[in-house]
Amino acid sequence: MLDQLVRRTLGALVTLCVVIVAVFFATRLSGNAADYLLPPGLDAETRRMMMVEMGLDQPVLAQFWHYLQGLISGDIGISLYERRPVFDIYAERLPNTLTLFGYALVLAVVLGLPLGLVSALNRANAIGGAIMSIAFIGYATPNFVLAIIMILVFSFSLHWLPSSGSMTPLHFVMPAIVLAAPMLAEIVRFTRNAMLDVLGQDYLRTARAKGLPEHVVVGKHALRNASIPVVTILGLQVAGMVARVVIVESVFATKGIGDLVVFAAIGRDYPVLQFGVILIALLVVTASLVVDYAYAALDPRVKVAAS
Amino acid sequence: MLKTLLPALVIGTMLTSPALAQSLTVGVQNLPAWLDPGKDFGNQGSQIYFNSFDPLILKDYSQPGANFVPGLATAWEQTSPTEMVVTLREGVKFHNGDTMTADDVVFSFERILQDMTPEFAGIHRQFFDNFASVEKVDERTIRFTTKKPEPLFEILLNTSEASIVPKSHIAGLSGDPAAVEQSDFDAFMMAPVGTGPYAISEFQPGETLVWTRFADHWGEPAPLETVTLRRIPELATRVTALANGEVDLITNVPPDQLQTISSNPSLKVEGAVTPLFHVIFFNTENPKLSNPKMRQALAYAIDRNLLNEALWGGQAKVPPAHTYEQFGELYLPDADTYSYDPDLARQLLEEAGYDGSPIRFDTDPVYYTNGLLAAQAIQEMWSAVGVTTNINVTTKWTGPDDDLEVRNWSNPMYFADPAGSFGVMWAPKGSGSEMTWPTDEAYAQLWDTFRYSTDVASRKQAYEQIMDVVKEQMPVLALYQPYESYGMRQGVTWRPQPGHIPYVLDFRAGSISLE
Numbered sequence: 002m003l004d005q006l007v008r009r010t011l012g013a014l015v016t017l018c019v020v021i022v023a024v025f026f027a028t029r030l031s032g033n034a035a036d037y038l039l040p041p042g043l044d045a046e047t048r049r050m051m052m053v054e055m056g057l058d059q060p061v062l063a064q065f066w067h068y069l070q071g072l073i074s075g076d077i078g079i080s081l082y083e084r085r086p087v088f089d090i091y092a093e094r095l096p097n098t099l100t101l102f103g104y105a106l107v108l109a110v111v112l113g114l115p116l117g118l119v120s121a122l123n124r125a126n127a128i129g130g131a132i133m134s135i136a137f138i139g140y141a142t143p144n145f146v147l148a149i150i151m152i153l154v155f156s157f158s159l160h161w162l163p164s165s166g167s168m169t170p171l172h173f174v175m176p177a178i179v180l181a182a183p184m185l186a187e188i189v190r191f192t193r194n195a196m197l198d199v200l201g202q203d204y205l206r207t208a209r210a211k212g213l214p215e216h217v218v219v220g221k222h223a224l225r226n227a228s229i230p231v232v233t234i235l236g237l238q239v240a241g242m243v244a245r246v247v248i249v250e251s252v253f254a255t256k257g258i259g260d261l262v263v264f265a266a267i268g269r270d271y272p273v274l275q276f277g278v279i280l281i282a283l284l285v286v287t288a289s290l291v292v293d294y295a296y297a298a299l300d301p302r303v304k305v306a307a308s
Numbered sequence: 309m310l311k312t313l314l315p316a317l318v319i320g321t322m323l324t325s326p327a328l329a330q331s332l333t334v335g336v337q338n339l340p341a342w343l344d345p346g347k348d349f350g351n352q353g354s355q356i357y358f359n360s361f362d363p364l365i366l367k368d369y370s371q372p373g374a375n376f377v378p379g380l381a382t383a384w385e386q387t388s389p390t391e392m393v394v395t396l397r398e399g400v401k402f403h404n405g406d407t408m409t410a411d412d413v414v415f416s417f418e419r420i421l422q423d424m425t426p427e428f429a430g431i432h433r434q435f436f437d438n439f440a441s442v443e444k445v446d447e448r449t450i451r452f453t454t455k456k457p458e459p460l461f462e463i464l465l466n467t468s469e470a471s472i473v474p475k476s477h478i479a480g481l482s483g484d485p486a487a488v489e490q491s492d493f494d495a496f497m498m499a500p501v502g503t504g505p506y507a508i509s510e511f512q513p514g515e516t517l518v519w520t521r522f523a524d525h526w527g528e529p530a531p532l533e534t535v536t537l538r539r540i541p542e543l544a545t546r547v548t549a550l551a552n553g554e555v556d557l558i559t560n561v562p563p564d565q566l567q568t569i570s571s572n573p574s575l576k577v578e579g580a581v582t583p584l585f586h587v588i589f590f591n592t593e594n595p596k597l598s599n600p601k602m603r604q605a606l607a608y609a610i611d612r613n614l615l616n617e618a619l620w621g622g623q624a625k626v627p628p629a630h631t632y633e634q635f636g637e638l639y640l641p642d643a644d645t646y647s648y649d650p651d652l653a654r655q656l657l658e659e660a661g662y663d664g665s666p667i668r669f670d671t672d673p674v675y676y677t678n679g680l681l682a683a684q685a686i687q688e689m690w691s692a693v694g695v696t697t698n699i700n701v702t703t704k705w706t707g708p709d710d711d712l713e714v715r716n717w718s719n720p721m722y723f724a725d726p727a728g729s730f731g732v733m734w735a736p737k738g739s740g741s742e743m744t745w746p747t748d749e750a751y752a753q754l755w756d757t758f759r760y761s762t763d764v765a766s767r768k769q770a771y772e773q774i775m776d777v778v779k780e781q782m783p784v785l786a787l788y789q790p791y792e793s794y795g796m797r798q799g800v801t802w803r804p805q806p807g808h809i810p811y812v813l814d815f816r817a818g819s820i821s822l823e
């Protein structure tokens with residue numbers, strides 16, 4: 002067990018190191034920052050001086066060395082566009098993205114598990130059918146379409162919700178729903194299928210036969226076994242959320258890191274982009290690790306196999 | 309549960325409505341990443357500076373002409389062609405409480421003239437190249453000296469780049485409080501301080517800016533208590549925020565969205581022709597376009613009035629030359645630098661020996677409103693005279709590339725003189741000329757005559773001759789001045805003032821009122 006988890010953790014660290022090296026060269030290969038970042042009207046001499054100031058006149062290997070040194074000493078650089086520490090920029094924006102992630106995860110899990118359960122238990126009647134239809138629609142609707150529809154309905158027509166910004170919790174309602182929608186649909190589907198699988202198993206018949214009340218049979222024996230595929234989905238969906246948050250933050254003008262990273266990629270703001278990619282890699286790698294640990298906690302066979 | 313929640317949400321939204329009191333919330337498409345008027349000639353910064361900073365000389369911005377009025381100077385006199393003596397206003401306060409001194413004024417210019425950062429060096433070259441020195445004569449008097457005769461003293465001292473900033477405040481921002489260091493300017497960009505009617509009380513780069521009325525402003529007090537600018541990059545979201553009452557005013561409304569806003573009874577649209585040209589320019593050093601006849605042909609083949617009708621509903625303004633109404637006596641409304649003549653275009657193509665190989669037209673997908681659509685329309689117009697075009701959509705600025713052929717660009721009016729728009733780009737050392745149009749000694753002499761003659765008649769004559777060179781050489785074609793629209797709720801009385809450079813959000817006294 003320990004063995005297995007140590008190996009996983011080491012693998013995660015190697016992944017991060019690869020990302021740290023790859024992101025540096027990938028950003029440089031994507032084009033010269035000066036061609037994207039500086040105003041089009043700049044004269045050649047000012048342009049040259051700005052390149053010197055931003056350190057872009059240095060050889061790539063020298064820049065790489067400087068970047069590694071910075072990472073080790075905790076200095077992640079100055080944004081080429083905003084001219085202030087990258088750290089300050091992320092410190093301003095990361096809380097909004099994490100809040101959004103938190104709301105979306107809670108929403109997806111808190112609604113998804115019971116809905117999946119209900120639809121499994123009602124698989125033969127209209128309730129189950131209705132839940133699954135809505136889940137499929139949620140899964141199939143592109144998030145920017147859902148976002149615009151929600152804005153048109155709840156802001157433009159009904160005036161119930163603010164359309165943009167991140168000033169109050171109300172501002173997070175629509176972005177969180179849009180971000181959660183595909184994950185919610187996934188969780189509903191997987192919970193339902195896993196439950197159907199488990200409900201037909203012999204040990205459930207045994208549990209019922211020994212006279213356990215139905216809520217213990219479903220809630221303890223069935224749900225725990227059914228939750229393993231659901232945990233897998235959560236791990237995968239965190240990576241999916243990173244991709245979706247980019248669009249969601251842009252449409253709802255949430256000041257978060259998704260919007261920031263896209264802006265940095267378009268403008269070739271290397272330091273901001275590099276740190277953003279590293280941060281996202283860290284998030285995804287951590288999520289996979291947490292999933293690995295969760296397997297071990299949920300399924301005793303993982304422990305046995307590992308030791 | 310949902311039923312009890314919704315009314316609560318409605319009340320919550322109403323309570324946060326910005327309609328109350330003398331405050332305004334603006335949804336802007338973009339906000340700058342840093343603020344310092346002396347470093348910046350960009351379109352994002354120009355939205356901001358006028359409300360928070362003052363130059364020595366102001367003007368009546370309600371009309372396009374040059375009607376200068378006292379700003380931080382109460383009087384000014386050009387004592388010789390190369391010398392201007394300025395008398396400073398007394399008792400002017402900066403937002404941080406400092407009183408403006410002659411040293412602040414000298415410093416505001418010295419940081420540019422001494423190239424204290426690369427950005428200041430750029431402004432030095434593009435705006436104040438002719439300035440030799442700025443001296444304090446006494447506590448209330450400043451003397452500006454130029455290298456060559458300077459016909460543009462008032463115009464240059466009126467620019468936003470010539471705004472006055474507090475020296476001792478800036479020096480004290482970091483490191484040694486007595487010395488001015490690079491890090492002081494870096495800190496100032498995040499929390500700028502000026503003398504204007506609104507202090508910048510909150511600034512989150514690229515996202516939010518809050519103006520608060522500055523009680524000790526020397527001039528007419530600000531009409532609004534607070535103004536909040538919020539960046540809302542998505543057009544649909546910006547329009548919805550307006551319709552939903554989250555913001556009172558939005559910027560950058562493209563022509564195809566005007567109907568959506570004006571059909572809503574609680575909203576309205578205001579707009580004006582912007583003092584900025586959308587242009588296309590030709591790389592004269594590319595073998596395909598090195599023959600002037602080739603460039604002339606491509607220019608003659610473009611029906612700019614049709615572009616205006618189709619893309620701007622006829623509201624943009626098609627210029628006869630690279631000239632603006634704001635130039636006053638130098639305005640050339642009757643020039644024929646640019647015109648549409650497809651037959652002449654065909655003839656010129658033949659004379660130039662055009663071999664039918666495709667011309668590459670570079671454009672950003674979104675940077676210029678209607679930029680890509682205009683490129684596609686031009687592709688059709690060129691096709692009508694027998695030229696094939698490949699449109700190359702890229703976010704990269706390809707201006708300096710050797711393989712550039714044609715691309716779109718904008719030429720803003722940085723100040724109201726041909727030197728401040730055509731000149732910044734297309735003077736002998738202009739940024740456009742440096743990229744694609746190396747000019748000869750004769751042009752340099754013509755330019756010097758235009759730039760440094762002190763009587764208007766010789767300047768105008770030289771300007772006309774320069775436009776003749778442009779007609780002959782065709783390095784750049786001004787397509788139109790775009791019509792810039794703003795959406796706002798009915799209770800807001802505001803419109804862009806014609807005396808400003810592009811995109812200024814003027815919320816000073818007399819420019820805005822709320823109901």
